[in-house]
Amino acid sequence: MSITLSVTSFKEGPRKAQAVKRLGLALFRSGQRVLWIDLQPEAHLTDALKVVPGEPPFESAGTLDELFLSRPSEEGTLRTRLVVTTGSGPDLVPAEAGIEGIEYHLARRTDRERILARFLEPLIPNYDWILIDSPTQDGILLQNCLTAATDVLFPVLPELFTEADALQLRQWVELARSRGNPELRVAGAWSVDADRTHLLRPEAVRALDPEREAELLRAQDDETAVRELLGRAKKVAGNA
16 A cells, blocks of 8 residues: 655755655665655755756656646646656656746646646556655645645654644645545654764654554654554555
């Protein structure tokens, strides 16, 4: 059973993209089929994977903004152009910096929050994990990520992650649940503090989803995050 994991937080930039890259590579090395989706405004994940659409060997590759500006009838053709195989092994749907500017053009579309979910639906059987490097600000693009996802994971710096932050993130999840994805699960929090000098605050993690506190991931490092996510995937598959 495939898991579509939206990875988001309040902090944009290369640190989050590198975390998503590391997670994808670790899952891939564990024998999992992985697809990365880059939907953050600065396209840091695409850059980190050294994918440059339009240049060798990605001359025919497109970028995700094309999807949001296309008609639904064109999405089938786009899938063949947007999914590329990276030199690292997993596949990627690349982005172009400035993608957040398309939200203005989406405002009047009635399907504006389901575009990514519809695009991914035929691809789901091909992958065990779809990892979405999601925007860090609420808006149409973030809601697309949360509508398409089965789970959402929050990479954080423990010393900066507070209960108030968790409550804001929880509001994003509850909004997505109310708008058409009622089964969206909170995977938990993942420390991306490379020095491992700070621990996650229990009250902050708990605030992400108090009703499912016992199931929330509290990963202090990449290895723990991968191990617990794989365990979660087996459990979900067993309950399917």
